[in-house]
Amino acid sequence: MLNRQFYLRDANLVAKDLLGKLLVHNTQNGIIAGMIVELEAYMGAEDAAAHSYKNLRSSRTEVQFGEGGFAYMYLIYGMHYCFNVVTNVANKPEAILIRALEPVDGIEIMKKNRKSDNLINLCNGPGKLCSALEINKSHYGIDLCGNELHIDAYQNVANENIVATPRVNIDYAGEAKDYLWRYYIKGNKFVSKPSTKKVKSI
């Protein structure tokens, strides 16, 4: 699995390296795993879109102030969990939101968890993949250099196969909403669906 050192870097660097890697959850019912195909970097104190903007430290953001390689979980809109990877050294509260996976292992369990037989619909969104992989608030702060939940080397994605776009649903973040800190694997079918929100035309 990826070691501690891998995570102790700038979130934007770690994010690009995480594309193509395998997120693995060891559950009582078996192994559930998927390849990371889409994610977003949140850069902490200087990033108006980040929960840790201006070094806001609270019971929710606390884990981001430790060193990288731990899970940051939170509930959004009162109903969906999101899984994030904490990065960089202690006191640099950066994190990466994992937005989509390509199902690899435990697909039958995923289908049951998601109540859907459509492979595309199992993990193509941050809330969906948490449901499919049985990840929730109980995994807050868990060490990704441990057995239960970890990330394995799998594929390496070359720069020319990485697409960078603005992040999704952070219109409140001022100029930070335009930063190209969302990354996904070019042409991958399991990337989350484009927002149906109005997009400013060129």
Next chain:
DNA sequence: CGGAAGATTTCT
């Protein structure tokens, strides 16, 4: 202590 809003998903 009250209120508002959210790093989303699903159904109509």
Next chain:
DNA sequence: GAAATCTTCCGA
């Protein structure tokens, strides 16, 4: 296009 649903944060 809008509802579902509740934690978190901020201001009073």
